[in-house]
Amino acid sequence: MTTFDFLFQGILIAAQPMNLLYALIGVTLGTAVGVLPGIGPALTVALLLPVTYKLDPGGSLIMFAGIYYGGMYGGSTTSILLNTPGESSSIVTALEGNKMARAGRGGPALATAAIGSFVAGLIATLALAFIAPFVVKLALVFGPREYFALMVLAFVTVSSAFGDSTLRGLTSLFIGFALAIIGIDQLTGQARMSFGIPDLLDGVEVTTLAVAVFAIGESLYIAAQGDQGPDKVEAVKGSVWMTAQDWGRSWKAWLRGTAIGFPIGAMPAGGAEIGTFLSYATEKRLTKHPEEFGNGAIEGVAGPEAANNASAAGTLVPLLTLGLPTTATAAIMLAGFQQYGLQPGPLLFATNPQLVWGLIASLLIANFMLLVLNLPLVGLWVKLLTIPKPWLYAGILLFATLGTIGANPSVFELGMLLAFGLLGYVMRIFGYPIAPVVVGLILGPLAEQQLRRALAISQGDPSVLFTSPVAAVLLFIAALALIVPLILRARGRGQVLSQLAASED
Amino acid sequence: MSQGHTPSTEKRRPDRAALAIAVFLAALAGVIFWDTSRLAKIASYSGIGPATIPFVIASGLLLLAAWTVFEALRGDFPVRERQQVGPVAWIVGGLAAQMLLLKPLGFSIATGLLFALTAAGFGKRKLWFTIPIGVALCLVVWLIFAGLLQLSLPAGPLEHLFW
Numbered sequence: 159m160t161t162f163d164f165l166f167q168g169i170l171i172a173a174q175p176m177n178l179l180y181a182l183i184g185v186t187l188g189t190a191v192g193v194l195p196g197i198g199p200a201l202t203v204a205l206l207l208p209v210t211y212k213l214d215p216g217g218s219l220i221m222f223a224g225i226y227y228g229g230m231y232g233g234s235t236t237s238i239l240l241n242t243p244g245e246s247s248s249i250v251t252a253l254e255g256n257k258m259a260r261a262g263r264g265g266p267a268l269a270t271a272a273i274g275s276f277v278a279g280l281i282a283t284l285a286l287a288f289i290a291p292f293v294v295k296l297a298l299v300f301g302p303r304e305y306f307a308l309m310v311l312a313f314v315t316v317s318s319a320f321g322d323s324t325l326r327g328l329t330s331l332f333i334g335f336a337l338a339i340i341g342i343d344q345l346t347g348q349a350r351m352s353f354g355i356p357d358l359l360d361g362v363e364v365t366t367l368a369v370a371v372f373a374i375g376e377s378l379y380i381a382a383q384g385d386q387g388p389d390k391v392e393a394v395k396g397s398v399w400m401t402a403q404d405w406g407r408s409w410k411a412w413l414r415g416t417a418i419g420f421p422i423g424a425m426p427a428g429g430a431e432i433g434t435f436l437s438y439a440t441e442k443r444l445t446k447h448p449e450e451f452g453n454g455a456i457e458g459v460a461g462p463e464a465a466n467n468a469s470a471a472g473t474l475v476p477l478l479t480l481g482l483p484t485t486a487t488a489a490i491m492l493a494g495f496q497q498y499g500l501q502p503g504p505l506l507f508a509t510n511p512q513l514v515w516g517l518i519a520s521l522l523i524a525n526f527m528l529l530v531l532n533l534p535l536v537g538l539w540v541k542l543l544t545i546p547k548p549w550l551y552a553g554i555l556l557f558a559t560l561g562t563i564g565a566n567p568s569v570f571e572l573g574m575l576l577a578f579g580l581l582g583y584v585m586r587i588f589g590y591p592i593a594p595v596v597v598g599l600i601l602g603p604l605a606e607q608q609l610r611r612a613l614a615i616s617q618g619d620p621s622v623l624f625t626s627p628v629a630a631v632l633l634f635i636a637a638l639a640l641i642v643p644l645i646l647r648a649r650g651r652g653q654v655l656s657q658l659a660a661s662e663d
Numbered sequence: 664m665s666q667g668h669t670p671s672t673e674k675r676r677p678d679r680a681a682l683a684i685a686v687f688l689a690a691l692a693g694v695i696f697w698d699t700s701r702l703a704k705i706a707s708y709s710g711i712g713p714a715t716i717p718f719v720i721a722s723g724l725l726l727l728a729a730w731t732v733f734e735a736l737r738g739d740f741p742v743r744e745r746q747q748v749g750p751v752a753w754i755v756g757g758l759a760a761q762m763l764l765l766k767p768l769g770f771s772i773a774t775g776l777l778f779a780l781t782a783a784g785f786g787k788r789k790l791w792f793t794i795p796i797g798v799a800l801c802l803v804v805w806l807i808f809a810g811l812l813q814l815s816l817p818a819g820p821l822e823h824l825f826w
Contacts (some may be wrong), residue, residue: 322741329688329727332726335720336691343713350713351698374758381750381784478677548785552793554779555754556801559761559774564814572762581760583751588684589741606716613711 165287168515172220172523180217181520183209184224185527191225192232193539194550195240196380199470200486201372202229204503205554207365207494208561215498216513220520222494226487227279227524231472231532234271234463235539239264239392250434251466254451254458259392261454268401268457271463272532273400278407278464279525284334285436286478287518290507293479302611303623305480307632309605311594311639311657312476312484317594324647326590333581334598337362345605345610357570358570364493364600366562366651371592373558376580377551378535385431408460412443415464422465423472423484424532437465441545446618471521478514481604488591489600680743681735688728754786769819770809771801788811 169179187209191202204224210218239256260266302307318327340351341361354444363461418440419433442451442462451458475481481503483489495502500510507514527632532539545553562575585592609623616622624630664687696716702714733756734740765774778797779790787793811817 208808210811210816211814227706266783325727325730328686329731332720332723332727333691334690336695336724339695339717339720348702348713350702351695351718353698360679364751374754377781378751379752381754382746382748383744384747384750428820435808513719548782548787551785552781552797555781556778556797559758559777560804560808560816563765563770564808567763567765567815567817572758572765576758576762577753580755586745587746588681609716610711618711 159368161288161291163376164291164511164515165519167512168199168517170517170518171216171512171565176216177220177516177520177587178523180221181224181524182215182527184221184539185228185231185524186224187541188225188228189235189528189532189535190228190542193235193542194232194545194554195236195543196376196550197554198233198372198487199226199229200368200461200596201492202232203369203370203487203494204365204491205266205557207490207497208564210494211497211564215500215515218586219266219440219494219499219513222491223517223520224524224527226470226491227301227467227521227528229487231272231275232539233530234275234466235268235536236543238267238271238459239540240543248551250438252461253438253461254455255454257454258456258459263454263456264392265452266456267454267459267532269400270404270460271527274408274415274460274464274465276525276529277526278466278468278511279471280417280470280522283415283518283521286424286471286474286521287515289475290518292512292612293475294504295581297480300480301626301627302608302630303626305312306549306608307603307610307622307636308480308482308609309601311480311597311636312601313605316484316597317591319643322647324590324640324644326588328562330585330590330592330594334595336597337367338599338602342609347412355570357568361603362574362599363562363565364489365565366575367572367599368490368493368596369558369561370573370578371595373554373584373618373654374575374579375380375586375592377555378579379586380547380551380582384515386563393451397416405458407447407456411433411437411457411460412464414440414444414466415461415466418461419465419468420472420565421468422473425472433465433469435461435596437461448535472482474521478517479504479507480660486596489593489596492600516584519627520563530536544634556609674747678735679737681731681740682759685728685731685735688724692721692724692728695724746808750784754781757781757784765817767819769822770805770816771798771821772819774804799807 184206187206191197192199194629195578203222203225210221213221222632230413234255236250237252238259240256248622255271258264272500272544319322332657336351338361340358341354342359415433415437422433422436438458438461441455441457442448445451445455445457447455447457460585470487473483473485473488476484477488477491479502481492481501483492492502499512500506524569559572559575562571565571580594581595585595612622613620624633699714699721701800702712702717719818733770757777758782761773761777764776771791775796775798778800779793782793782797783790798821802825805818805822807823809812809818
């Protein structure tokens with residue numbers, strides 16, 4: 159069967175009334191939560207995971223797809239109307255978008271963001287559908303050592319290649335690794351780091367860690383800054399529709415943003431941020447209205463917003479085909495798969511094609527729903543933005559703990575939530591990136607498994623890791639990605655890298 | 664590690680808080696070494712057993728601890744924003760209260776307290792007003808999630824009135 163047949167079948171699955179309803183609930187909840195200031199897509203997905211616990215895997219993943227895209231849309235609304243973007247990948251959107259809103263052009267800014275996200279989401283999701291089968295074929299050739307090398311590369315790019323300190327990125331990653339050791343060793347059944355406590359034998363739940371470091375850590379950090387007065391929400395004045403000139407200036411930016419964002423997301427190289435920054439720089443160079451940049455140029459919203467969504471779809475390529483999460487959001491989605499005992503990867507395309515293609519098709523459907531829902535409901539999202547902080551964060555913590563209690567109502571689990579929340583808070587104070595902890599926790603055990611398999615095949619000879627050309631090249635790139643930024647920072651050229659900072663989400 | 668909010672703004676001074684982080688990392692490495700020493704006896708066919716990777720990770724943590732000491736002494740850590748202890752204490756207190764009261768009093772009362780104490784951390788200190796709101800809201804959440812979505816949220820005296 160060709161990709162078209164598979165995609166068509168996927169659409170048939172996704173278009174069943176129940177699944178459409180799940181997708182609708184997903185996009186609505188995703189947007190509503192994603193709009194809340196301080197909540198990025200990673201936290202949106204982690205907070206809404208419990209909603210999907212009781213659904214069947216298909217329905218749950220379809221709702222997930224909606225939540226994921228909805229969270230991305232919601233974030234851009236926040237950064238345009240409020241100058242504190244909820245996700246680092248929409249920082250760039252805030253640069254021009256917030257200026258536009260202040261100048262009374264909030265409507266067109268929201269419109270170009272929404273339509274740009276739609277165009278990018280559509281193209282990128284189709285690209286995902288067409289590229290995925292090829293990557294799956296490639297992945298079938300991969301042995302344990304190639305997988306291991308790929309994961310090493312992902313570790314380096316997620317933790318230390320971007321952001322402002324190699325040391326702090328790697329420290330975050332290793333804290334994640336240390337947490338990942340806890341529990342029963344998958345290959346020998348030995349209990350590690352569990353100190354005789356039965357609750358620790360199952361290891362640390364990814365969702366518990368993610369909710370704790372993102373939601374609780376962030377709440378503590380914001381609270382500790384004291385009362386800084388209410389944030390200023392820009393009212394949406396005038397029409398939300400774009401003029402012909404807006405269209406003319408936007409459409410090329412959308413396409414360029416998509417072309418930049420998707421490949422970057424699809425590479426095992428972490429983060430939607432890089433794509434948005436590159437797109438912004440490109441638009442700034444190509445624009446016919448350079449004087450508007452910094453004062454609210456519509457290209458500066460259209461391009462990065464498209465890049466953002468395209469790379470969000472792009473991250474699903476390594477996630478679905480290789481089982482390799484390259485962002486915190488993808489790590490939590492992987493945890494969502496694992497709760498049904500599904501391991502994304504080439505095998506899933508063979509054993510469960512309805513599920514994978516249903517998911518891809520529902521991304522397309524979610525994308526359409528968001529376009530229809532978003533602009534008319536903009537007034538509602540603005541209302542959500544004006545929730546006073548005490549109620550907002552009280553509500554966030556209510557739902558954060560709800561998820562943990564729903565998964566495992568034990569005092570011990572809540573204790574871990576509190577401990578990791580404090581960890582996330584302290585990490586924020588000292589400028590440690592948060593995403594590497596989550597990625598380290600979920601990807602660490604998978605990397606260990608592949609490494610031990612590779613070494614078991616070679617009867618313990620470590621040179622086998624470098625003798626496969628693919629693995630050798632991947633490890634070489636990983637080494638470069640570790641060393642080059644280190645040299646750049648030592649020579650005082652680190653600013654560029656810290657601008658591309660990895661996702662705090 | 665939670666003592667880390669001491670502000671240190673002068674540059675090129677040994678950064679005490681960063682040194683504390685180094686100690687934490689080294690201690691974490693120590694715990695892993697101690698735990699793996701127990702497993703090290705189990706050798707496997709490939710020469711790489713359950714203790715190998717933890718050993719590598721612990722070694723990495725030690726290296727990072729040394730690196731942290733180095734940066735702390737050079738004053739390379741970023742300048743921190745001033746942290747207020749009060750709000751953090753309110754929220755941590757709320758989470759602790761929820762943890763301890765969840766089983767005896769049920770979801771709504773325990774989480775309602777968390778809600779009110781978090782709001783207090785953000786400046787709404789009228790607990791006589793916020794606790795009832797929190798409990799009522801959590802009861803609604805309980806009815807939706809435990810009732811309709813069949814999530815297993817602990818029930819207490821309040822929930823038993825309704826279900």
